[in-house]
Amino acid sequence: MLAAERHSKILEQLRAEQSVTVSELSQALDVSEVTIRKDLIKLENDGLLTRIHGGATITDFLPVERSFTEKLAERSEEKLAIAHQALSHIQPGDTIMIGAGTTTMELAKLLRGMNDLTVVTNAVNIAMELNSQGKHHVILIGGEMRHKSFALVGSVAAENLRNLSVFKCFIGADGIHPEHGLTTLNLAEAQINQVMMERARKVYVLVDYSKFGETYLAKFAGVSDVDRIITDAAARPFVERYVELGINLELASPQGVSR
Amino acid sequence: MLAAERHSKILEQLRAEQSVTVSELSQALDVSEVTIRKDLIKLENDGLLTRIHGGATITDFLPVERSFTEKLAERSEEKLAIAHQALSHIQPGDTIMIGAGTTTMELAKLLRGMNDLTVVTNAVNIAMELNSQGKHHVILIGGEMRHKSFALVGSVAAENLRNLSVFKCFIGADGIHPEHGLTTLNLAEAQINQVMMERARKVYVLVDYSKFGETYLAKFAGVSDVDRIITDAAARPFVERYVELGINLELASPQGVSR
DNA sequence: GAAATAAAACGAAAGTATACAAAATAAAAC
DNA sequence: GTTTTATTTTGTATACTTTCGTTTTATTTC
Structure with a gap:
């Protein structure tokens, strides 16, 4: 040879x-x-x-911030389980939106096993990951870049999104609370999440158990404004309360997946 | 036989x-x-x-675009010298545009030694690099992502750019020729380069010696349409021809820098 | 500190370049 | 139509270079 x-x-x-x-x-x-x-x-x-x-x-010249990688390691099993569960809602050929966040990043990684998606995102790291997979059409909206989260935000980002429509949208949240709804630490990101929700027919929110009962600065939706909330098995104690409110909660377990 | x-x-x-x-x-x-x-x-x-x-x-006689990392490893000393020379035109606090490319990526890396820039770019990898440096304000324009070059292109990208104006703009090229001008392998990227040039008061083109005399698919400017061409010492043989045409050529040498 | 991995040095083997000789072919001369 | 002369093509021989593996010695990693 x-x-x-x-x-x-x-x-x-x-x-x-x-x-x-x-x-x-x-x-x-x-x-x-x-x-x-x-x-x-x-x-x-x-x-x-x-x-x-x-x-x-493979050469990975992405200078990924440590704080982000550290965050990524936190509860990564739960996040992976949630991402797997979310993946089951995606079909080859779909056009979807993915918001910034560590759980949504896990979902992006799993898309390696999927073909021919068109993905709109405001997360630069997610765009890079999808690009490296080489089989999807990636559309990144413009905007100002947030250091910590790799998210593109601001008026340009919002304006770009308003020209796009998709069927499904997957976003994360820092806090989820029956009364205070879905919140994030950052106002600008909350605004973008809001626009993303407007532009999608079905909205899926990905949150691990640690986010339950938490409330942060910026609310971007009420718990009943989204179509489905996907979380992990450890969030079981909170489920009852949401079922009472008529919310669609989906529990993912590390081994398999249940409802 | x-x-x-x-x-x-x-x-x-x-x-x-x-x-x-x-x-x-x-x-x-x-x-x-x-x-x-x-x-x-x-x-x-x-x-x-x-x-x-x-x-x-078999020989690949078609000018096929190779992977970004492969290109990055080529003539890296020359590219670094060129980037250093380009850096001397940037002051702290400046607002600049940087186009996609391997030489411009080198420039982006050098901006680690600079403070407080506002950088507009269509290159996702450059945005990631600048973001990791943590001291600049990074604006990424939106668009469709090109696999090979990490560039954002298309109508959304062009439209985003039209709302922005900067003083200086640094772009690369795949080929430079006295008659055929500045060209790239990809049409969509050439279009974005064109819009970037429109939006900047001063345009700097970064090309290493190997690009001289080459012509590719898409022309985005004539050699005299840009304010300055920055190249490396090995391009000296070509200089005379450009000086005749009244073009501002700047030669960067690995050790220092001369004109 | 033990095990795994990497680097360095050396030699053997495989591959390459060149010179030169022997065919084969073509051209020229008679 | 031979014979002679040149030219081209191919093979042998030899010296050289590159590639690769073994062994030994360092360096990591856990």
Whole structure:
């Protein structure tokens, strides 16, 4: 086998799996690990991958803020379960909106397993993730960028959204309360959430159990203004109250998914 | 067997397999490896294949756009020098526009050493970089996202830009030619570049030496339509021609910077 | 500190370039 | 229509370079 052939196979696997290990490649291509390492060095110099201890990953030059990554790690199992549940509402070919947030970011990652979506979002990190998946049409609205959340906000963002209409919209919230409704820490983001809700036929809100009973600065909707609230199993204690109010609550459990 | 016959068989196999090896061909065509190598040298000179150690592969003669990271690794020293030179035109507090591209991405990275800028861009990766620096006000225009370049393009992008005005604008180009002007591989990006130029008082174009004499699909400006062209020292041979035309060329050298 | 991974050094093997000789073919001369 | 002369093509031989794997020595990671 030619060296160039090996290189393209390595890149192929990398695209499919996101990461490769030296030992794995050494076995699969039937050459020594030293050779694989030399290949990886060459490919890294060409900017085609990033070497890490034990193998390589796709080049990810996104300077992702630590605070955000830390946040992402919090209750990631619950968020993943919620994202999985939300995913079940999305079909290939759909046109959807996704708001900024850590739970919605989890949902975006899961869209790797979906094809041919048109996704409108105001979250720059979500747009980057979807772009890297390479199979969706990504529309990012314009606006001023918020440092912490990667969200685009402001009048330009709102104006851009008003020219778009979708069927389904998935947004997150920092707090959910039977009386105070859905709230976020930031006013500008709340405004964008509001516009997103206007532009979608069906609105899904993704919140983990820790958000229940919390209220923050900016309210963007009442609990009954949305079509469905998707949360995790740990939110079960709060369910009753919402069912009384006639709210559609969907509980996702890490193992499977229940209603 | 005639030599020409051998050549066509080699090309045939190449089209079928993407790559061929010298030993394989030597056996199949029953001639020595030296002969095969001479054949391959001839075919390479004719631009019909690319020779590699052990054999040959097909040549991609189409100017296909490669991945962003791949481009980023190329001529990175020159790009850095150019970016440094461009940086000298930026003052703290400035409001600037930055177009999509690998050289402009280098410039964005250097803005870490600058304070309090307001930056308008159509490049999602540049917005992410600037956001991570945490000291600038970042405005991303909306639009459809291009996979390869992370650029936001389309009518929404253009419309967003038309509502903004800045003093300085920094854009890249894929090709620069005295007659054919500044060109890019992609039409949609050329359109955005055009609008950016309209919205800025002073336009700086960042191109490394390899872009000189090249022409691609979409022209977005003539060489004299921009205020300054910033390039690297290796472009010196081309300078004279541009000076004749009365074009402002600025050469950046890796060590320092000269005019 | 142990295990895994990486780097460096070295040598063997595979591949390449060049020179030169031997065919084969073409051109010229008689 | 030969024979001679040049030209081209191909193969052998040799020196050189690149590639790759083994071994040894460092460096990470847990």
